Each structure stands twice: as structure tokens, then as C-alpha cells.
Amino acid sequence: MRPDDPGAWLFSRTTGGIRFGLERTEALLAGAGNPHRRFRALHVGGTNGKGSVSALCESVLRAAHPELRIGLYTSPHLVSFTERIRIDGRPISVQALADAEARLRPEVERLGATFFEATTALAFLCFAEADVDLAIVEVGLGGRLDSTNVIEPMATAVTNVALDHVEYLGDTPEQIAWEKGGIFKPGVPAVIGETAPGPLDVLRRRADEAGAPRVEVDADAVSDVRVSLEGTRFRLSSDYWGEREVRIPLIGAHQARNAAVAAELLAALPEDVRPSWEAVEAGFAAVRWVGRMQVERQRGATWIFDVAHNPAGVAALTASLDSIDLPRPVVLIAAVLLDKEWDAMLPPLLARADAAILTVADSAPAERRWDPEQAARSLDAPIPVRVIPSLADALMRAETLAPYGTLLVTGSVHTVGDALGILQIPVV
Incomplete structure (x- = not known):
């Protein structure tokens, strides 16, 4: 990253590395007036696919609610830091980012916050200052102690579990599932996309222990998958949506699974923001998620x-x-x-x-x-x-x-x- 790139100071001035725990993130947000309490949110975790699910949900909610401001927080970025924080489908402006940075920077440096802790607080402050109504928040790493886990979401999802970041999360799928299930909250619907028995059992227990109503995306939720260079078509079987023919511009059978998870996460939202199927179709058709096939x-x-x-x-x-x-x-x-x-x-x-x-x-x-x-x-x-x-x-x-x-x-x-x-x- 060049010194003049937006967000460059985060790379050069924070302590770096990964230090789990929510205390520093909570302190940063408290010092800024708890901006994460000023918008409603969806929380999406998992080893792979969480970015695609987040992008699908964001596209649908923009189609369903043009009168609302929709935020999207994902990581990492591909080219510009501003891609991480999007409002109404557009990266945050450099000026808005600079204003939020100026407000948070003294506390970031005083606390020795890590890059991701500071970035997460920055995203939530940008959302609040822009009067975002709904935000889709992607988990950075793990779940239980990830900086994003300070939010109180309307619904959560774990897409799947695979071996990655074993030095931090554990070296078995079950250990990693336990960490990822840490985003489940009392009374908040928990959508589970994993189907392998071991990690699935762990995620079920985590949801039950948290008092989170479970919604499972079974292996047979997706069928008749057809993949081409133009996108993916499949048949969705859902207790809420029924039997539906679905088309998405994202390529791959795994993207059909991601779309099924996104559909169930959207169905789990409160009635006042839950989209119609027509909005789901429109949002799915319009989604763009760069760098994934x-x-x-x-x-x-x-x-x-x-x-x-x-x-x-x-x-x-x-x-x-x-x-x-x-x-x-x-x-x-x-x-x-x-x-x-x-x-x-x-x-x-x-x-x-x-x-x-x-x-x-x-x-x-x-x-x-x-x-x-x-x-x-x-x-x-x-x-x-x-x-x-x-x-x-x-x-x-x-x-x-x-x-x-x-x-x-x-x-x-x-x-x-x-x-x-x-x-x-x-x-x-």
C-alpha cells in the first residue's frame, strides 16, 4: 500500500498482528459514541463463502428497500482500502474515511489497537455518520473473538467450516466450528450452511447454548445446478421460500450453496425488512462480487x-x-x-x-x-x-x-x- 492510499496509516501505525479479544474494539467504539448501536445488522461468518453471502444479501436489501441506506463491511480489499466499507453499493468516499480516521486515530494509537480492530471501528463509525439503516457485516477471522462480534445483529449465518488459520482457530473442523459459532446470540436466528456431521453438530450445540433459533440449509436445499461462464442456475428448496428456480451471475456450484444460505438469512430477518421473493430475484441477478470465479x-x-x-x-x-x-x-x-x-x-x-x-x-x-x-x-x-x-x-x-x-x-x-x-x- 502506498503512503497516500486511503487507510495507509492503519497499516503503518497500528501494532499489527492478530490479538483476539473484544475489549479494544469496544473501547474504540465507546469513545466514538457507540456508532455500532445506531444501525441494524446481519452478521455473516464461515471459512469460505461469507463474502459472497454478504454481497448477495446486500444486493437484495438494496433492491428491496431503495428508501433505506444499506452498508456492507467486508475484508480484505482487492485494490483500494475503501472497498471494505460500502454504502448503497459504492465504496466509502476518501473524505468520509479521512474524517472518521481523524476522530478515531488518537484512541487507536493510545490503545495500540490492531489493524482489524481499528478498521472495524472505522467502518461502524462511517456507517453511523452516513445514517446507514441496515449493514451486512462479514466476520474477519473466526467469530467468537473477532472484532465484528460487538454488534447485536438481527440474524447471523455460518456458511461452512474448513481448515484455515489453524494457528489461531484450532486444527480440527470441530474446533474451528466452535469459534465460528461464537457469533450466535440469544433469540437471534442462526443460519447454518455446514453439512458435515462433526462441525454441524458443534454449530448446532453452539446455537442451542446461545438460545439462538436454528435454521439449517440441508444438503438437498440446492439441486439441478447448471454452471456456465455466464453464471449459475439451480433449484432452491426452502421451508420459507418454497421451490424456486434461481439464477445468479456468480459462477460455481458452491455459489449456489452460498445463495441458498443468503436466501435463508434474508428469510430470517424481521418482517419489516424481510424482502419479497421478487426482491431476492432482482438482488441476486444484480450481484457483483469481484475476484470469485x-x-x-x-x-x-x-x-x-x-x-x-x-x-x-x-x-x-x-x-x-x-x-x-x-x-x-x-x-x-x-x-x-x-x-x-x-x-x-x-x-x-x-x-x-x-x-x-x-x-x-x-x-x-x-x-x-x-x-x-x-x-x-x-x-x-x-x-x-x-x-x-x-x-x-x-x-x-x-x-x-x-x-x-x-x-x-x-x-x-x-x-x-x-x-x-x-x-x-x-x-x-
């Missing part, structure tokens, strides 16, 4: 951008790739962070490509940058693998390898965000 066509080539950064994300990505007839050849451009399981992530991707380029994302923190040369040496790749450390050069080389084929950019949020910036593809 995002397809762009440039100069004859088909580009696919996906932020898959763990084995579960790669499994969803490869399932989507397998369901589409892609223009050949397929060239993989991958940059993974050092602390991720790149040795498990890359083989399934290499098996579906005709050539690969391993590279480094420019915005990746220095201490988390992987060594693509080492990765290339370690892989028993069935295809040619090149190492080009410069992402810009890697993208240029990929175009020459597949001028009318498919170029798949993946491995991390940093990778996709940097690539979109280099190729000048807008994110909003």
Missing part, C-alpha cells in the same frame, strides 16, 4: 480471477472449472502466501492447466511471501512450470502462451487484487 474477456483471451487461498477454496474453484468448457490452452498464474498450504493447493490446479507460471504478488507482506522457485522444484508437475517473480511480467507472458485461451489467476487476495490493478479492470 470472475470472468473477463480481453484481447481474445478469457481471464478468470479467483481468490482461492486454501485447499477448500481451491476445491470449489476446480469444481467450477470442471463444469465449464474452457477455451484451451489454460495457463495458470499462481502466487500463494508462504503460510498457506500451497503444496496441497497447486496440484489440483496444475492438473487442469496446460502450462503454469508461479509468481509473487507485489502487495503480499514481505514476511509472508513464498519462494516460487522452491515451490517449482518441489512439485511433480505434469505440465511446464515457469517461475517469473514479477507479476506484471507473468501476466504478459501468460498472454503470449494463450492468446485465445484461458488465463487463470489465483492463489491469494493479494494476487487477484494486484492482477486486476495491473490489467486496469475495475473492482466496483
Whole structure:
């Protein structure tokens, strides 16, 4: 991040790292007049898909309530920090962000708040100052002790549970489910998208212990899934919505599951803000969630951008790739962070490509940058693998390898965000 980018001071002046606990976030918000009490909210957690569910809900609520101001808080961003805080579908203005920063900065520095604690307080202050009526808030990491867990939502959801951030959340799906179920609140509907017995049982217990009414999205809630480069169609079976034919522009069978979770979360809202099915259809059709099986066509080539950064994300990505007839050849451009399981992530991707380029994302923190040369040496790749450390050069080389084929950019949020910036593809 450049020093003049919005939010740059958060990266340079906070203590950094991850320190669980809600005390600092609560203190920051108390000092600003508790802005998180001035809007109603939905709270969305899970290992994968929580951003897509949040985006789907936000799009529907804007379609259902044009008279209301709708906020969306997600993380991380792809290109600009302002993407994290959106109001009525648009990133927060630089001036509004600067005003909120000026108000919070003394307390951020006094408390030694972490980046995410400060960012969360900043988002809630921006929402309150803009008179947001409803906000969809995505959990950052875990749930129980995540900074966002200070809100009192109308409804919550956990999309799924997979192994990720094991150093913080535990090394079994059940341990991770216990942390994620920490967002469930007394009397607040808890939508559960997980279907695997172990973590599902944990989430059920967490909801029951919290006194949260459970809504489960069963495995058979989604059927007849049809995936193309234009989006996904499927049949939804819901106790509330009934049997519905659904179309979303998001690509992949996993996005059908995400849409089903979003539909049940919207159905769980209080009657005064619960959307009609017509609004659900309109909002689903209009949703845009960049970097998730995002397809762009440039100069004859088909580009696919996906932020898959763990084995579960790669499994969803490869399932989507397998369901589409892609223009050949397929060239993989991958940059993974050092602390991720790149040795498990890359083989399934290499098996579906005709050539690969391993590279480094420019915005990746220095201490988390992987060594693509080492990765290339370690892989028993069935295809040619090149190492080009410069992402810009890697993208240029990929175009020459597949001028009318498919170029798949993946491995991390940093990778996709940097690539979109280099190729000048807008994110909003």
C-alpha cells in the first residue's frame, strides 16, 4: 500500500498482528459514541463463502428497500482500502474515511489497537455518520473473538467450516466450528450452511447454548445446478421460500450453496425488512462480487480471477472449472502466501492447466511471501512450470502462451487484487 492510499496509516501505525479479544474494539467504539448501536445488522461468518453471502444479501436489501441506506463491511480489499466499507453499493468516499480516521486515530494509537480492530471501528463509525439503516457485516477471522462480534445483529449465518488459520482457530473442523459459532446470540436466528456431521453438530450445540433459533440449509436445499461462464442456475428448496428456480451471475456450484444460505438469512430477518421473493430475484441477478470465479474477456483471451487461498477454496474453484468448457490452452498464474498450504493447493490446479507460471504478488507482506522457485522444484508437475517473480511480467507472458485461451489467476487476495490493478479492470 502506498503512503497516500486511503487507510495507509492503519497499516503503518497500528501494532499489527492478530490479538483476539473484544475489549479494544469496544473501547474504540465507546469513545466514538457507540456508532455500532445506531444501525441494524446481519452478521455473516464461515471459512469460505461469507463474502459472497454478504454481497448477495446486500444486493437484495438494496433492491428491496431503495428508501433505506444499506452498508456492507467486508475484508480484505482487492485494490483500494475503501472497498471494505460500502454504502448503497459504492465504496466509502476518501473524505468520509479521512474524517472518521481523524476522530478515531488518537484512541487507536493510545490503545495500540490492531489493524482489524481499528478498521472495524472505522467502518461502524462511517456507517453511523452516513445514517446507514441496515449493514451486512462479514466476520474477519473466526467469530467468537473477532472484532465484528460487538454488534447485536438481527440474524447471523455460518456458511461452512474448513481448515484455515489453524494457528489461531484450532486444527480440527470441530474446533474451528466452535469459534465460528461464537457469533450466535440469544433469540437471534442462526443460519447454518455446514453439512458435515462433526462441525454441524458443534454449530448446532453452539446455537442451542446461545438460545439462538436454528435454521439449517440441508444438503438437498440446492439441486439441478447448471454452471456456465455466464453464471449459475439451480433449484432452491426452502421451508420459507418454497421451490424456486434461481439464477445468479456468480459462477460455481458452491455459489449456489452460498445463495441458498443468503436466501435463508434474508428469510430470517424481521418482517419489516424481510424482502419479497421478487426482491431476492432482482438482488441476486444484480450481484457483483469481484475476484470469485470472475470472468473477463480481453484481447481474445478469457481471464478468470479467483481468490482461492486454501485447499477448500481451491476445491470449489476446480469444481467450477470442471463444469465449464474452457477455451484451451489454460495457463495458470499462481502466487500463494508462504503460510498457506500451497503444496496441497497447486496440484489440483496444475492438473487442469496446460502450462503454469508461479509468481509473487507485489502487495503480499514481505514476511509472508513464498519462494516460487522452491515451490517449482518441489512439485511433480505434469505440465511446464515457469517461475517469473514479477507479476506484471507473468501476466504478459501468460498472454503470449494463450492468446485465445484461458488465463487463470489465483492463489491469494493479494494476487487477484494486484492482477486486476495491473490489467486496469475495475473492482466496483
